Amino acid sequence: MAxxxxxKTNRYGELLAEALEEATVAPPEGTPMAEAAADCYxxxxxxxxxxxxxxERGDLVNALASFSYGHAWLDAGARVGLFDVPREGHLFxxx
Numbered sequence: 586m587a588x589x590x591x592x593k594t595n596r597y598g599e600l601l602a603e604a605l606e607e608a609t610v611a612p613p614e615g616t617p618m619a620e621a622a623a624d625c626y627x628x629x630x631x632x633x634x635x636x637x638x639x640x641e642r643g644d645l646v647n648a649l650a651s652f653s654y655g656h657a658w659l660d661a662g663a664r665v666g667l668f669d670v671p672r673e674g675h676l677f678x679x680x
Contacts, residue, residue, distance in 0.1 A: 594636075594645045597652035601633050604659050604676045608668040622667035629658040 608626065612618035632655025639648035663670045663677045670677045 590645045590649065594640060594649040594652065597649055597656070598633070598636055598640065600676065601629065601636070601652045601656045601659075604656055604670075605629060605633060607676055608659050608663065608670050611666055611669045618667065622662060625658045625662040625667055629655040631655070632658065 605626070608629075610619055610622040610626070612622060632651045636648045636651035636655065639645070639651060659668065659670075660677055662668050663679050670679060672679055
């Protein structure tokens with residue numbers, strides 16, 4: 586069971602890191618929507634940092650939760666048009 590948690594935590598951490606690399610702000614700079622995108626991106630990046638901190642301390646449950654929350658911020662932002670993201674592949678749930 587612990588090995589499964591470690592594998593899943595590592596996989597979700599890598600998924601969030603890769604998603605952060607691929608997501609770019611879609612709305613024009615200086616608009617309220619661009620500000621909202623920047624906020625969502627910052628939340629996702631902060632959850633990646635938190636997850637890495639928890640993982641380093643051996644707290645895999647909170648690391649996995651942090652990675653999952655971070656990815657949710659990005660994925661929700663992509664669904665409402667805050668980010669340009671790849672439409673194919675495993676990173677986002679957009680068509």
